[in-house]
Amino acid sequence: MSGARSRPKKQSPTKRVNEKQLKRERDVKELEDLERRISDFDPKDVTTFTELPISKPTANGLKLSHFATMTEIQKQSIPLALKGTDILGAAKTGSGKTLAFLIPLLETLYRDRWTQQDGLGALVLSPTRELAIQIFDVLRKIGRAHSFSAGLVIGGKDAQAERDRISRLNILVCTPGRLLQHMDQAAGFEMGNLKILVLDEADRILDMGFRKTIDAIIQHLPKNRQTLLFSATQTKSVTDLARLSLSPNAAEYISAHEKASSSTPTNLQQYYVITPLPEKLDTLFGFLKTHLKAKVLVFASSSKQVRFMFEAFKTLHPGIPLMHLHGRQKQTARIDVTDRFAESRYACLFCTDIAARGLDFPSVDWVVQLDVPEDADTYIHRVGRTARFDSTGRALLLVTPSELPGMQARLEAKRVPIDKITIKESKKKTIRAHLQALCFKNPEIKYLAQKAFISYCKSIFIQKDKEIFKFADLPAEEFAESLGLPGAPRIKFLSNQRAKELKNKSQQKLDDSESDDSSSEGQGKSAKTKETVRTKYDRMFERQNQSVLSQHYMNLIKDDNNVRQQDENDDDGFMSVKRRDHGLSDSDDASETETGQRERNSFGPGIVDSNAPVSNRQAKAALSKKATLKNRPNATKLVFDDDGKPHAIYEFEDEEGFKKHGDAETQKTEFINREEQRMRKVDVVDKAVAKEKRKEKKWKQRERERLAEQGDIDDEEYDGEEMEEASEVDDAHQRHAPEKRKKWFEEEGRAKRVKTDDIEIDQPKTLDDLEALSLSLLHK
Structure with missing residues (x-):
């Protein structure tokens, strides 16, 4: 026998067709069996995922992801969702929603034999990007x-790259704003075949201002779909959304912990400490110094406070790794x-609060709320970042x-148990002096402190409760x-609010005075009838408390009336020029103010600044930008080095930098050698x-001699041309060839030849002269 390996025999086309047909029949049988198991399933006493009537791919994904035991919300919602029922679910944070x-999402598409050609079949909406990323990671594991x-x-992320691939997706996890953008811009994106819609953290989606966006998305979805709404808290806005999106007959409300004594996990210890506002940072710094071996999550009201605390504490070194997360960061940094x-x-x-919903950080020991939440x-959502599933955790509220x-x-109305604690004096750390020194030395930290102050005041001002x-x-x-900070910064929005209040008060007083005038006019209406109708323009020009410009306009009108009266009384002043004093007021105080202003604008006694x-x-x-630019000195150009430091374009090197290249004699010798080499090349x-110049000159000289011997040019022209050529300066250092000029024999020689052939004749006066001229031309 030879040692050659035998090739496998190819299957016949008939056999391959039979195998495909058998596989299809086997899949159909499995689906029928799965549908039968779902319809006969009794959800009582179900504790593990293996007891659920789900497909083999989903069961394998759960097993490989180490998901075995179901939580309460999963026991109640999954069996109903597998049967196609709409669900409005509420459960505590960290309960496995x-x-x-x-x-159910994967099982719905699997039972419908969903393929890539069928388009989008499942849509999951999330309020934040971080929660959407977490949902997508879990989907990849179990699917x-x-x-x-x-x-x-x-x-x-890149919207164009998403737009190119979104039409080929079967399952889409997204945020509402970006989805609506693709619905408007992506040409091949269709949702007419959607089977299931999921809204995770529905109350947060509405709180973040996505109500109109959600309404627009739901209007474009088919009505014969399945909808699942999940949230840790049920509010009136969620109920309204459920009424809009859920089917009224088949919807089921599930509350896994409705009868529980607490709205928060039972293995969560919650405390609060009474701390005056100026002592909050001191308390937080002391807390971190005493919990160096812990995983802590600190919540603040605004992103500017988060940025300030991170930068300040990073400089003060509490002894624990510091990080910060807020909505103004780029997506890559947040991930x-x-x-x-x-x-x-x-x-x-x-x-x-971007991290308050749905995010699953493992092994969080403490959740510290530096600022009181809005409700x-x-x-409940904040403290839900710890004590997830069966783990323990603690929460502290300042x-x-x-x-x-x-x-x-x-908190009592929401059934949240919380205990009071006090901080020992030995555990307190005062960092006010360190922060003041830091703001004095670092302008960037001082700027962040100012922004943090303003943002906190604004967050308190806009709260509804x-x-x-x-x-x-x-x-x-x-x-x-x-x-x-050395003092409280000026709060711009508060100044605008006070200005509006003062304006409203002045307007109210004006309206009250107008109403009094109208009532007095009504009382004396029998004595005197109003001749004309007063319009809003009349009332507008009669106001005296609008601004200086309005008073100035009133003075102009008054001066015009005075001048007009003087013109009527004085006929001699018809063509005379009258000087008008456009003061801001007719009183003596105004004239004194104007005189004082002239004195302040003067450069000296008797000299007045005309430009003041x-x-x-x-x-x-x-004070405008155009006027300030006139007096500004000329700009100086700068160049920046690799470290970002500015330098002048022509800048002398310091002595230390010069010595790094060697001593003076060595650098001098090297410079001379470099210049000698460069000069040799030049x-x-x-x-x-x-x-080349000399060759061209000799060639021109020989050409002139040749033409002179042939008689095409006389000696005088040759001498003139030679003198003209000799007068040209032969510059040896000129790098470019001279511009090519016309040769003397190309134009002047031709003109000379034409000139020698001309015949001078007299103008014929008689017929005999004309005949003689004709004969001479014929003979020639």
Whole structure:
């Protein structure tokens, strides 16, 4: 026998067709069996995923992802969702709502034999990008055995790349804003075949201002779909959304912990400490110093506060790794921060409410709320980042004395148990002096402190619950000093609010005075009838408290009336020029003010600055950008090195930098050698150019001699041309060839030959002269 390997025999086409047909029949049989199991399934006493009537690919994905035991919300919602029922689910944070809607989503598409040609079959909407990324990661884990195409569409990424692939997706996890953008711009994106719609954290989607966006998306979806709404808290807005999106007959409301004594996990320990606003940063820094081996999540009201705390504490070195997360970061930075914090064992993450919903950070020990949340629901979501599933956790709330009564009442209404604790004096760390020194040395930290102060005041001012958030009780100066600032910055939005209030008060007084005038006119109507109708323009020009410009206009009108009366009384002044004094007021005080203004604008006694502003409009124009640019010195050009430091274009090198290249004699010798080499190269080029010049000159001289011998040019012309040629300067250093001129024999020689052939004749006067001329021409 030869040792050659035998080739496998090819299957016949008939056999391949039979195998495909058998596979299709086997799949149909499995689907029928699966449908029968779902219809006969009894959800009582179900504890593991293996007991659910689900497909083999989904079961394998759950097993490989180490999901075995079901939670309460999963036990109640998954069996109903597998039967195609619309669900409005509510459960505590960390109770496994993600799997409660992802498993029915995969099973629905699997039973419908969904393929890539069928288009989009499942849509999952999330309020934040981080939660959408987390949902997509779980979907990839449990759906690894399926053949569906899934995609993540969120803001902060390349919209064109998403637009090219979105029409080929079967499952889409996205945020509402980016989805609506693709619905308007992507040409091949259709949702007419959608089978299932999922809204995770539905209340947060509405709170973030996506109500109109959600309404627009739902209007473009088919009505014969399945809808799943999940949230940790149920509000009136969620009920309205459910009424709009869920089918009224088949919808089921599921509350996994409705009868529980607490709205938060039972293995969560919750505390609050009464802390005045100026002492909050000191308390937080002392807390971090005493919890170095812990994973801490710190919530603040605004992104500017998060940025300030991160930069300031990073300089003060509390001894624990610091990170920060807020909505103003780029998407790549946000993903990197969440990944690093999830993988860290000990760390502190400063964040806004962007991390309060749905994010699953493993092994979080403490959730510290530096600022009181806007409501009790937000509090529940914040503390839900710890004590997830069967793990334990602790939460701490820093509350001011003015916020305590209202916040306690809100938490009691939501069944949130919370205990009071006090901080030992030995654990407190005062960092006010360090922050003041830091703001003095670093202008960037001072700028961040100012922005943090303003953003916190604004967050308190715009809150709706005025029983908790009392803007008038804020100790502004003390709070600014605790941030390291020398004083409280000016709050622009508060100044605008006060200006509006003053304007409204003045308008109200004016309306009251007009109403009094109208009532007095009504009382004396029998004595005197109103001759003309007063319009709003009349009332507008009669107002005296609008601004200086309005008073100035009234003075102009008054001066015009006075001049007109003088013109009527004085006929001699018909052609005379009258001087008018356009003062802002007719009183003596106004004239004195105007005189004082002239004195302040003068350069000396008897000398008045003609360019000095005499009105508010001229003063504003003098401070404009165009006027300031006239007096600004000329700009100097700068260049920046690799470190970003500016330098002048021509800048002398300092002595240390000069010595780095060697001593002076060595650098001098090297410079001379470099210049000698450069000059040698230049000399070679110049000599070649001079040689070409000489060759051209000799060739021109020989050409002239040849033409002179042939008689095409006389000696005088030759001498003139030679003298003219000799007068040209032969520049050996000229690099470019001279411009080519016309040769003397190309134009002048031809003209000379034509000139020699001309015959001078007299003008014929008689017939005999004309005949003689004709004969002479014929003979020639």
